[in-house]
Amino acid sequence: MIQTTATRPSITAGNLPSRAASYLVFARLMREAPSTDLLKFITGQEVLEASETEKVAVQYARLFLVPGDEAVRPYESVYCDALTIDTSTACSPYFPSSSHKISLNGYLGGPSSTAVREVYRQAGLDLAPASHELPDHLAIELEFMGRLLERRQTEQGKMFFHDHLARWVYDCLHQIKQKTDSGFYQSLTEKLEQFLLSEQALFST
Amino acid sequence: MQLDRRQFLKLTGLAGAGLLGAGALTPAKARLGKGAGQGPFAEGAWLASCCNMCGGQTGIMCQVVDGRLVRIKPNVHNPNGFSNISEDFFANAATEGAVMCPKGNAGIMALYDPDRLKTPLRRTTPEKGIGVDPGWKAISWEEAYGEIVSRLKALRESGEAHKLLWFSEDHSFTHVQADFCKLYGTPNYNMHSNLCDVGRKASFKILMGDERPLIDAINARYMLIFGWNPLSATKWAHLPRIVTRGIEQGAKLVVVDPHLSYTASKAHEWIPIRPGTDGALALALAHVILRDGLYDTAFVNEWVTGFEPFKDYVKDKTPQWAGEITTVPAERIEKLAREFAGTKPALVDVWSGTHHSNGVYAGWAIGALAAITGNIEKPGTLVMPEAKGGKHIEVEADETAKNTLKQPRLDGGKDRWPYFHKSGVYTEIINRLGDGNTPYQPKMAMVVFQNLLMSVMGTKNVEKALKTLEFIVVVDTMMSETAEFADIVLPGTTYLERYDLNTHWVTWPVVGLRQPVVQPLFGQPAESEFVCELGRRMGLKEANGNDLFRLGRMSGQNIEDKSRWYEEWLSKELKEGEPKMTLEELKNLPGATWVSTKGTRYHKHLDVIPPEKMADSIVEGGLVFSKKKDGSKDKPLGMVRADGTAVRGFLTPSGKVELYAAKHEGKKNAEGEPLKLLPEYEPRQWQPSAEYPLYLINWKEASQTHSRTQNNAFLAELKVTDGLRINTKTAASLGIRSGDWIWVESPHGRIKMRAELTEGIHPEVVGTQHGWGHWAMGRTAKGRGAHTGFLAPTQADPISGQALNKEICVRLSKA
Structure with missing residues (x-):
């Protein structure tokens, strides 16, 4: 069981490879459900029933892939943007004749x-054609942070962290914790939140 | 299961090792130009396309900034969205500008819907049923294709290709799907139309040999509309404009409908009618017109057949007779008949008001009013459209496929339904699957953008039917209720991410291009490319050995890139079809729309058959037919007039508009009853009883399409009519107040709805907007309103196979 309180940032500013690796691990875990091997490793279990991997895969889908009470959409656009519709040209009984948005x-x-x-x-990276994902997905933003820190581009990293x-x-992450019944994704989210808070602390100095 | 902290930390040190796999980011090939983060309506590219929020295909312009669609506007170069008459379009479109409906405006929401499906999914819960969590997990496209193709192959190799059922939309990438089914070997390709207007199609085919005459509203001086809501249920966005413009120019609009629809509310007169009795009203109108000699003698004499037997039949269909049946006062019927027959030009039409068991004959009787008053093929009347566009190039199945194509269709096909439409009969398929009364048990279904559980009435029957299938694949942008019964769900594309050709529903030849204005959001293939990939993996070939799904139809070369392959497919259809141009040339036309300069033509029944066609024809009993290669009789070309000239006439067995259908003699409907020779009125089968005293109807409005768009938050915010409308007097007698929760109950089930009291509905009728009551789909759709499908049987009209969506009786009680 993970201790969720009183955890001090364990990854220091000087430990860039490790921080980058953390971003990449979290990116992988948020991008898709873990493989059996990865799951064995991160849970520390040497033997794992195939059904356990499937269970986590179903939990992942319920959270991130299909609509429902547990669904969370981990995209920056979903949280930060508004979509504007110009209704001025609609022939509709429902709109007044004046233009509005x-x-x-x-x-x-x-x-x-x-x-x-x-x-x-700008950083020389782009979405791989096979990635089938939108650029502002949580996993991609985390991966980008990891790539920047791998290259020791901490200033760019700091900027991206704050800007995006x-x-x-x-x-x-708060929504994920509220919505999911999955112990795996609860604890993953806890860990990611702690890690990002420690990163925030580092970037704020 | 929890993460192990120590292991996790260790892993971070091993991130470079194989366990994480490749990331999503890769070295960039090109950098974006400036412009990211600009306001939503910054300049960018404007791409012309066609809407597909419904089947109307209105022309649209899409503004794309940095790969993002930011605005959709009407496309003034496309008549669909302005007018269905060329004279009006050519003269006024440029200055007045075109329109879209709210659904068109809301298309961006469909594209960027957060509940969209983004990856192939496989169910892990074997059990299927309403409310059963399928336990989805993501699978790769490779795994999805692998499993689907191996199952398709197994069926085909064991001579069971006919056990594949295919359901699709009726106006999107249908040719490629139909061709796949043909080369694969299943006769069971089905489309949406039989839930929609095949009843109307049958009515007008009997009457005038044309399945879909259109109203020339802008030139009309009188409009009599039965059971249709063109000002709001805007299948074509130009409908409100042409109807209201007609009114501005002096036309009178009368709407016959049990519900005060939006159109009825704007009409000069709303005539509330008892559901299913439109045919009786039409016959009584004909009675008055014929009794008082108000008919068009010249048109009737030359162009109508069966006038005398029809006149005899309506002799006793008096306004008093109809008054009792329809609840429309006799004196009002008298007045209506005189107004209608006394105003020229006048149009009369009906659409989904015919979703009841007397519907086809009622539609025929309504059409007969146009015939006896000569209101056909003239400006301001019913006009037969010249819908010429891309050509569906015939393919020939190989021997393996031919063997299974010989199998009967599951719905019985044209042997069973005298006015069978190629879209099939969904209700019959559902019933046969459910009761097991089939020549064979289908094993697999491919469901492309069809939500059978919400669109076929008798929801529990649909559930039962779907459970009999071994393997279901659903392609959709949303997790529909039907998708929840799938074994594999594949994310589809919205109309903004794919191609199509739209032969528009205007009266003269026009082809609008739908093109991808943005790339598919999640890298998913367009449906045409998905079908192409299946064809390739199956190794399906035409009888002549052509590799249809690899061969570029223009270049004659094999093309690996499926998008380019489909572009050549469309080019060929355009080249061989009416526009005679390539896809690229169509793209470069203003508004990516080809508009024939010939324009709307009236009086097409008077078109003289060209001498060269006559030279190669067969004339038999005053009718002209084309010749087959072997010299035998082929398709009807027209008829010979009294003066000896050969003209197109009407493409009926007599060459005329038919009020008496001799062709029905000796023929039976799907229930084994003789087809009627005249447009007879018969009470619909399900009548109210003491136990279930109220008619339940449903309707469509501009805010939603079928059961497809309810997750669109913009549309949901516009107007939510998801309650049950009840006449205030009826409600008072039941002690129901506005806003009360009530049970709506039939012998088939019960649903809970909120009462909406109104004077705007017939006192014997309750009703709601169709499409609400989703229990899946997404956060906006789910849990709003109720689905009336739970209250209905699964039933088709036995003539055309039209689903009877409005034949339900219910009782109400306070919940």
Whole structure:
């Protein structure tokens, strides 16, 4: 069982490879459900029933892939952007004739997704064609942080952390903790939150 | 299961090792230009396309900034969204501008819906049922293709290809799906239309040999609309404009409907009618018109057949007779008949009001009003559209496929349904699966953008039917109720991410291009490419050995890239079809729309058959037919007039508009009853009783399409009519107040709804907007309103196979 309180940041500013690796591990775990080997490793269990891997895969899907009471959408756009609709040209009994715009929150593919992709490209990175994911997904933003720190680009890392990740990630993690019944994803989220708080502390100095 | 802290820390040191796999980020090939993070309506590229929030295909312009769609506007170059009449379009579109409906505006929400499916999913719970959690887990595309193809192969190799059922939308990438089914060897390819308007299609086919005449509202001076809501249920976004413009120019609008629809509310007169009795009203109107000599003698004499038997039949269909049946006062019927027949040009039409067991004959009787008043093929009347677009290039199945294509369709096909439509009969398939009364038990279903559980009435029957199938694949952008019964679900694309050709529902030839304005969000293949990939993996070939799913139809070369392969497919359809141009050329036209300059043509029944066609024809009994290669009789071309000229006429057996269908003699409907020779009124089968005293109807409005768009928060915010509308007097007699929760109950089930009291519904009728009551789909859709499918049987009209979506009786009680 993980101790969730009184954990001090264990990863220091000087330990960049380790911090980068943490980002990459969290990125992997948020990107898709773990393989049996990965699951064995991170849970410290030498023997694992196939059904256990499947159980975690189902928990992952319930959280991140299908709609439902437990669903969380881990995208920056969903948390930070509003989608604006121009209704001035609609032939509808429901609109007054004057032009107006309607904004709704919680959508995919907002300006944040374009903005982070631009940051990735400025850093010489882009989404792999096989990744099938939007650029502002939590896993991709974490992976980008990992890649920057791997290259010791801490200033860029700090900027991205503040400009993007920190804007929404805590809300998202809070929602995951509230919604999921999965012990695995509860504890993963706890750990990620602690790690990001320690990162925030480092980036704030 | 929990993470182990020590192991986790160790792992971070091993991040470079194989356990994490490849990341999602890779070295960039190109950098984006400036512009990221600009306001939502910054400039960018404007791409022309066609909407598909419903089947209407309205022209749209899409503004894309940095790969993001930020705004959708009407496409003024596309008549669909402005007018269905060319004269109006050519003269006024540029200055007035086109329109879209709210669903079109809300298309961005469908594209960026957070509940969209993004990866293939496999169920881990073997049990299936409403409310059963499928226990989804993600699988790769490779795994999904692998399993689907191995199951398809196993069926085909054991001579059971016909045991694949395929269900699809009726206006999107249908050719490639139909061709796949043909080359694979299943006769069971089905489409949405039989839930929609095949009843109307049958009515007008009997009457005038054309399945879908359109209203020329803008030129009309009188509009009599039965059971249709064109100002709100906007299948085509130009409908509200042409109807209201017609009114501005002096037309009178009368709407016959049990519910005060939006159109009825804007009409000069709303005539509330008892459901299922439209046919009786139409016959009584005909009675008055014929009794008082108000009919168009010249048109009737030359172009109508069966006038005398029809006149005899309506002799006793008096306004008093109809008054008792319809609840419309006799004097009102008298007045309506005189107004309608006395105003020229006048149009009369009906759409989904015919979703009841007398529907096809009622539609025919309504059409007969147009015939006897000569309101056909003239400006301001019912006009037969010249819908010419891309050509579906015929493919021939190989011997293996031919063997299973010979198997009967599960719904019985045209042997069973005299006006069978190629879309099949969903209700019959569901019933046969459920009761096991089938020539064979299907094993697999491919369901592409069809939500059978919400769109086929008799939800419990649909559930039972789906459970009999061994393997179901659903392709959809959303986790529909039907997707929850799938073994594998694949994420589909929205209309903003894929191609299609739209031969538009205007009266003259127009082809609009739908093109991907953004890339599929999650890298998923467009449906055409998915079907292509299946075809490739199956190794399906045409009879002549052509590798249909690899061969570029323009270049004649094998093309690996499936998107390019489909572009050539579309190019060929355009080249061989009416526009005679390539896809690239269509893309470059203004608004990516090809508009024939020939324009709307009226009086097409008077078109003279060209001498060269006549030279190669067969004339028999005053009718003209084309010749097959072997010299035998092929398709009807027209008829010979009294003066000896050969003209198109109407494509019925007599070449005329038919009020008496001799072709029905000796023919039977799907229930074994003789087809009627005249548009007879018969009470619909399910009548209210002491136990279930109220009619339950449903309708459509501009805010939603079928049961497909309810997760769209923008549309949900516009207007939620998810309650049950009850006449205030009826409600008072039951002690129901506005806002009360009530049970709506039929012998098939019960649902809970909120009471909405109104004067705007017939006192014997309760009703709701169709499409609410989702128990899956997404956060916005789920839990709003109730689904009336639980209260209905699964039943089709026995003539056309039209689903009877509105034949339900219920009782109400306070919940």
